[in-house]
Amino acid sequence: MSAFSTATVNRLDQWLMQAAPPANTVGFTRFCWEFWFFGLKQARACLFVALFFASVLLVPRSGIMGIPRYDMLLVLALLIQFWMVWSKLETVDELKAVSLFHLVGFALEVFKTSGAIQSWSYPDFAYSKVFGVPLFAGFMYAAVGSYIIQIWRLLQQRVVHHPPYWMAVVVALLIYTNFFTHHYIGDYRWYIAAATLGLYARSVVYFTPLDRERSMPLLLGFVLVGFFIWLAENISTFMGLWNYPNQLGAWSVVHLGKWSSWSLLVIMTFTIVAQLKYVKRRIDVPR
Template structure:
């Protein structure tokens, strides 16, 4: 293994080798269009695999709301905590996630839970009040929702061998991430700086491009990092609508009945992407493209 090669889990290695064999066979036979189609399919498969922890959490939230008995001896929120722990243990035991990645995922837990405790205390949103496995108003399964974001981020970094052109200085990204995280707390008492912070993020990452490949012999593809931020933030906003519709938590405007989560939350997720990226760089430092690109 070359020094800069990011290791795959066993399942990811099998997917990658299948993609290499299939595209190589099609390209040799003159089927370049079909080879590109396989590349697109593998891209989708790897994206789905990167989302696996988040998808399982979403299924658990919806299933608990629809099927779990309200009068069960074990509270629904506590059952969700135990199920989330079981999923995380299984992923480690089956070598679907590495111990190194677990470090940054645990950091997502801490960062997310701290914000949840504060936000529920000031009434930004609310959870069911049953269950024992909680901190204040916050059931402990909420930390796993933030961990799902961390799991996705560290996986795409390695699954697509991401490289970055004109990546901003790490000190600057860390300072901006800290300011964004602080604003989630301080805007309740001071003027909301989210639009200033969003402008700073666009300036910082505006020239940054991301190179990726769907398998290790595939050609490199490029896209603006900001476009990736927008795409992931959009998916998180959709997942948030599913979560609130399932009653996992509710916003004040949803107390009389479910309504769509406001678009302002999309901006919040976009800013949280900045914090997420900085946390992930603790495990996977941004690398420059190879000269051959």
């Protein structure tokens, strides 16, 4: 990526953070202004996601210049990640959070695609496959972490009535563990979801789409992000990036139940990012 593109993104960030509506803007007009800038900031926060997703759409299944598709996607993902850190769009501490989620996601992928489980599969050949999973797969999870990091800054988010950190960590661990253990001892997703509902019931996220602070229940934010990840998953499976067993003969919509799985995974990602970004200073934790 060129220095020009880096400067452009930095100027865009500065403009988004300092923009204000015309004087005396009220009512529906103000709503439109705020909604427009909320969308712009969401799109900007999805920079890593957008660049990586563009790679998925543009790299043909046959690969490029003899390089298999999965290997090319790995190279492009590494270049995007390097550029974001080099250009200071992500800090080294933020990279730690993204990398941790990459590892957590990759471990889950290895388990889910193993011979005993086979929840989904990666059908194409790649030199970069480890235990049957192409290394680029971890970046799909890291992209979620990158989005949360970027949107936190752009919307100047702060969380009020966040649950005690040890409780949040315990719930995150239970969410992650259940992805593995439900194959053996039953799926306790809805019990964990109920506990999460109680834990975050009072949590409110404050954000600034334009020049005034707004708020929404934190749980609603988790569900909305999970929904958009579910949409992206449908596009990815349609492109043949990976397949669920029911998609081997012909593509079909990913089961709606995956939405709940992604929403829970977003909560886990949020906890990781919150810990490694040291955002406790912007969170009101009950004593």
